[in-house]
Amino acid sequence: MLGAGASATSRSARFGLGARGLTFGLETQEEPAEPLRFYDKLNNCDISCDVDREENTQPGLRSVRSCGEGKVYSSGTGRFTGFEDHKGKSILAKYEDGSIAGLAVDAGAGKIALWTASIEYPLTEEPASSIPTSQDTTASEKLRKELLQTSLLQLGLQSPPDEDNKLSILRPLPQFLTSTPSKRTIVSQITNAIAAPQLGSQLSVLKDANDEFLFHALQEGMGLMTTAREDAKSSSDPSTWQPKHIIVCQDGELPSRELTPLFDLALFYSTLAEARKREDLLSTEPWGTGEAVLYGEAVTSTQTMLDKNPVLLSQLPTPLLSLASYQLAGRGRGSNVWLSPSGCLQFSILQRVSLSGPAAFPPAKIVFVQYLFALAVVEACRDEAVLGPRVGERIRVKWPNDLYAQVSDDGEVRKVGGVLVNTSFSGGKVDIVIGCGLNVLNQPPITSLAQLHPGAKEKLSIEKTAAVIMAKFESMWNVFLRECSFEPLLDLYLKRWLHSDQVVTLTTTTPHIKVRITGITLDYGLLRTIPERTGLGRGASEGEFIDLQPDGNSFDLMANLIKLKS
Secondary structure (H helix, E strand, C coil): CECCEEEEEECCCCCCCCCEECCECCCCCCCCCCCEEEEECCCCEEEEEECCCCCCCCCEEEEEECCCEEEEEECCCCCEECCCCCCCCEEEEEECCCCEEEEEEEECCEEEEEECCCCCCCCCCCCHHHCCCCCCCHHHHHHHHHHHHHHHHHCCCCCCCHHHHHCCCCCCCCEEEEECCCCCCHHHHHHHHHHCCCCHHHCCEEECCCCEEEEEEHHHHHHHHHHHHHHCCCCCCHHHCCCEEEEECCCCCCCCCCCCCCCCHHHHHHHHHHHHHHCCCCCCCCCCCCCEEEEEEEECCHHHHHHCCHHHHHHCCCCEEEEEEEECCCECCCCCECCCCCCEEEEEEEEEEECCCCCCCCHHHHHHHHHHHHHHHHHHHCCCCCCHHHHHCCEEEECCCEEEEECCCCCCEEEEEEEEEEEEEECCEEEEEEEEEEECCCCCCCCCHHHHCCCHHHHCCHHHHHHHHHHHHHHHHHHHHHHCCCHHHHHHHHHHECCCCCEEEECCCCCCEEEEEEEECCCCCCEEEEECCCCCCCCCCCCCCEEECCCCEEEECCCCEEEECC
């Protein structure tokens, strides 16, 4: 709790609830009707966290002492009472008058950190920056960060590494249109298609529904990136993030590592070539998945860049991989937002299939694309270039489009990724944008592939993981298109998901009923379930199924519930 008070009040012994959290407090003179409350079993007392503005106390900078001395912002909304003889407390800092500024205490099976000071506010930003001071705040700001880090450590959490602060990017950076060096004409084919009927060499600007794109030669890259990096240090209104700059890398030439320090394109393309050999994909024409890449160190969203710009979407040749090290407005399923902290692999792939003529693909089968891609990611994790088969088998599919990792021997699973598919139908074809986010090198508390094996972090890389996923996907994609069916991949999918014979509660019916998951229907990709028999002998009659659409339902794995997608 930050910026609010707390009181410890004795009560009669009873079972308590465990908690582990750092909660942001309220800054209002109105006390909440139900203050946040924890039970401390060791001291047999309630710990109540609420606002308690002391008389004549106004917001301001207050001196605190801990491992050092400095000033922090205080809203004047709280104080600690009843903790004088509290067992097991750790005092994190005191004010200059000796009163407690922050402390950590046990609560049930967990721990909580409490602060009357609002140490979440940097002294250089509002509301702290509005308080006049004649002193240099450098030392105080250093102390504030140390106090925050100490609080997180008390809760068993780790703060992000310092490198992330150095790489803070607050607006999009230019992207690089590149290709595998072994196919030197790919980029010119792409720019010719975008510029048609003009030549690609004449391409300079493209205005679309969501973005305006300016195209530049690689020779302009260093100047553009230098200016953009400087601009990205300051926050700005997203409405000013136009135009978007694309640096065109012709003839298989790749930008220097100085221009792309967070993603080694040469390593990606070399790993892709090796992975394609293993999948027997050497003859793909004009190019294969991943052999044409639009890379940006920071973009709004790889998904939005494609599916919200219809002119660019329709004119781009396929397949095209759009990949970013950071997304400033990443998208998930429905209205969800996909956050992309350091260590996350996030990308979108543009594919296109015909719905008419001799090579027509049945539109009803497009729903299987999300299943296919999730399966490709799971199989990629088993590759020796990623986790290997022994550790990789712990990555599983959660219906309909999530990726989970088994993190303990008792079967506990946590989310490590997800898949998002958007489609656009026009002119007898469908443009398919497949988005994916996968936690590869993230540090705790975010669960990632690197945490599944002690030696995995040294072996893993974003570039290798992305390359293997591309090859696995293309191999499965070719089967899917050739057979116009997911059937050849269904058995493998069912081996890799979490749900075989799982009994769940279906809340989309009244009353709620328990059903057993049996598989996926091959016609429309529905989740097939059978009602469970009850103690009275009632249940599914022969041939009775309840089939659920992936786009309208959500699977709460922790609660074993299937409910309507909100």
